[in-house]
Amino acid sequence: MQQKGKLFLEAHFGKERRGFPVVGVNHYEAEAFANWLTWLLKRLRAGEDVAAEDQALVADLLDQKGCSRVRLPTPAEWVIMAGGLANKARYPWDPPRGPATETVEDVILRANTDESSIHRTSSVAMYPQDSSQPFGLFDLAGNVWEWTDTLDEDLPEWAHLLCGGSWNYNSSFARVADDNRGLRDISLDYIGFRLVSPIEF
Numbered sequence: 001m002q003q004k005g006k007l008f009l010e011a012h013f014g015k016e017r018r019g020f021p022v023v024g025v026n027h028y029e030a031e032a033f034a035n036w037l038t039w040l041l042k043r044l045r046a047g048e049d050v051a052a053e054d055q056a057l058v059a060d061l062l063d064q065k066g067c068s069r070v071r072l073p074t075p076a077e078w079v080i081m082a083g084g085l086a087n088k089a090r091y092p093w094d095p096p097r098g099p100a101t102e103t104v105e106d107v108i109l110r111a112n113t114d115e116s117s118i119h120r121t122s123s124v125a126m127y128p129q130d131s132s133q134p135f136g137l138f139d140l141a142g143n144v145w146e147w148t149d150t151l152d153e154d155l156p157e158w159a160h161l162l163c164g165g166s167w168n169y170n171s172s173f174a175r176v177a178d179d180n181r182g183l184r185d186i187s188l189d190y191i192g193f194r195l196v197s198p199i200e201f
Contacts, residue, residue, distance in 0.1 A: 019123045021144045021192040027160050027184040030072055030147045030193040037070040037195070066199040072149035073196045078163045079176060081196075082140045083133045088177040092132035092140040100175075107171040111142030114170045120189075121167055140164055141174035144192035145182070158184055166190035 025033075041058045043050055045068070061067040079085055082092040090100040093110055101107055108115050110130040112122040125138045132140050140146075145162035155161075159181045165174030168190050172178065182191060 020121050021124060021139065023121060023144055023189045023192050024187045025147075025191070025193060026187045027147050027182070029187075031149075033193075034070045034072060034195050038068075041068065041070065061197050064197070064199065067197045068200055070195050070197045072147055072193060074150040075148045075161045075163060075179065076150075077196060078140075078146065078148055078194075081132060081135055081137055082163075082176045083135070085177055088175070090176055091174060092137070092176055093130050095133050104171050107141075107174065111139075111165070111171065111174050112167045113142040113165060113174050114168055116142075116167070118167060121192075140176075142171075143167055144190055145169075145180055147182070147191065147193040155181060160184055162191060 037058055040050055040054055041061055044055060044058065044062055058070075061070070073081065083090070083094070083096045086096045087094070087098040087100050089102075090096070090098060091107065091110070094100045101110075104115050107113060110127050112118050112127070116122075121143055124143075127138070130141060131138055140163075142165050144164070145166045146164045148161045148163055150161070162180040162182045165171070165178065169180075173180070
């Protein structure tokens, strides 16, 4: 594990890599970022002044009626984004009712897993053939493990589920049905996050 300060100076994972997933963020920090975005959204909806660069972060959500908060997805929501578990061997780009991708060669055409030999994160949407079925989301397989919001009742309190696999795990971990467990305070160069904003009426 790399130290937090050094992680962001590392050329392969640093903060200057625009268009790449954010890594080195523990579960608490991912939650804090989501809460900050929710706070921005509420301020803007109340007509308060917000810096233009901050306003841009939630501009798309302002256009959506019923979007009032931002959070990490639950494991069940993450699975829905990836097309569900109708076929447990499937990857997010496979049709929900199959057939599932079977060869490693076919996986590395669509996802940054250990077999791709990139050995670091890749830019978001580098693999246009990896968009999830049926929602068209990128990078749900490989690249970085993604934090989820719900504690698994079968896990100790300090652990959260991670979904999606990563650049340094083999392709079998990138299947929709596979997940991992992570300490809430762990910060690694192969763990990131994705946020959702539920519509509420």
